Amino acid sequence: ETGVTQTPRHLVMGMTNKKSLKCEQHLGHNAMYWYKQSAKKPLELMFVYNFKEQTENNSVPSRFSPECPNSSHLFLHLHTLQPEDSALYLCASSHLGGVEQYFGPGTRLTVT
Amino acid sequence: TQLLEQSPQFLSIQEGENLTVYCNSSSVFSSLQWYRQEPGEGPVLLVTVVTGGEVKKLKRLTFQFGDARKDSSLHITAAQPGDTGLYLCAERSGAQKLVFGQGTRLTINP
Numbered sequence: 757e758t759g760v761t762q763t764p765r766h767l768v769m770g771m772t773n774k775k776s777l778k779c780e781q782h783l784g785h786n787a788m789y790w791y792k793q794s795a796k797k798p799l800e801l802m803f804v805y806n807f808k809e810q811t812e813n814n815s816v817p818s819r820f821s822p823e824c825p826n827s828s829h830l831f832l833h834l835h836t837l838q839p840e841d842s843a844l845y846l847c848a849s850s851h852l853g854g855v856e857q858y859f860g861p862g863t864r865l866t867v868t
Numbered sequence: 869t870q871l872l873e874q875s876p877q878f879l880s881i882q883e884g885e886n887l888t889v890y891c892n893s894s895s896v897f898s899s900l901q902w903y904r905q906e907p908g909e910g911p912v913l914l915v916t917v918v919t920g921g922e923v924k925k926l927k928r929l930t931f932q933f934g935d936a937r938k939d940s941s942l943h944i945t946a947a948q949p950g951d952t953g954l955y956l957c958a959e960r961s962g963a964q965k966l967v968f969g970q971g972t973r974l975t976i977n978p
Contacts, residue, residue, distance in 0.1 A: 760910070787964060789964075797970075798872075798967075798968045798969055798970045798971070799911070799956065799958075799968040800968075801965055801966065801967075804964050804965070806964075811964070812964070812965065846910050846911075848910070850964070853963060853964075855899065855901075855916055855960065856913050856916070857913070857966065858913075859910030859911050859912070860910050861908065861909050861910050862908075862909070862910050
């Protein structure tokens with residue numbers, strides 16, 4: 757595997773379900789990011805992790821819970837989501853302080 | 869938070885035509901990036917511009933940064949179907965935070 761991978765690519769879940777999104781980067785980066793891309797709004801930063809430590813939470817509701825066990829892996833745990841949370845969730849990585857972020861292909865999430 | 873406005877929102881043209889899309893802000897950009905996102909994929913960085921008046925070329929794509937660093941344009945010459953995608957501009961807001969525009973969705977018809 758190369759670059760940034762995300763699984764699953766598609767996910768349909770009910771509002772009472774609990775699911776997790778996974779991201780893995782194979783680029784030797786030490787910063788990782790979660791973004792949300794919905795149809796009606798620009799791509800929005802959700803969380804930033806540097807060396808496994810969360811450094812940014814962009815006022816994200818607590819029903820989204822990130823986890824970064826090491827510099828290569830990032831998870832987004834989902835519970836009690838709402839239909840308006842349906843979106844493309846993108847993971848990205850970069851060198852710490854680097855100007856370039858490398859994005860994964862995203863997980864298309866549908867909440868029913 | 870700075871707002872980036874991209875225009876047009878949608879553009880559909882024939883193969884071989886030229887086009888220009890724009891990214892504007894009311895504030896000065898520290899630096900500006902252009903990304904292309906193809907269906908089913910994440911955004912891919914095309915270029916970063918930093919200096920006012922800067923022009924960068926990437927094959928048939930020409931990126932220009934306004935002298936006042938408040939606007940940028942992307943010009944594509946002789947568009948091809950492979951240029952189809954969502955073109956996003958983004959500005960660095962803080963050390964690691966990118967603020968994106970809504971994007972221009974470009975369709976090149978064969």
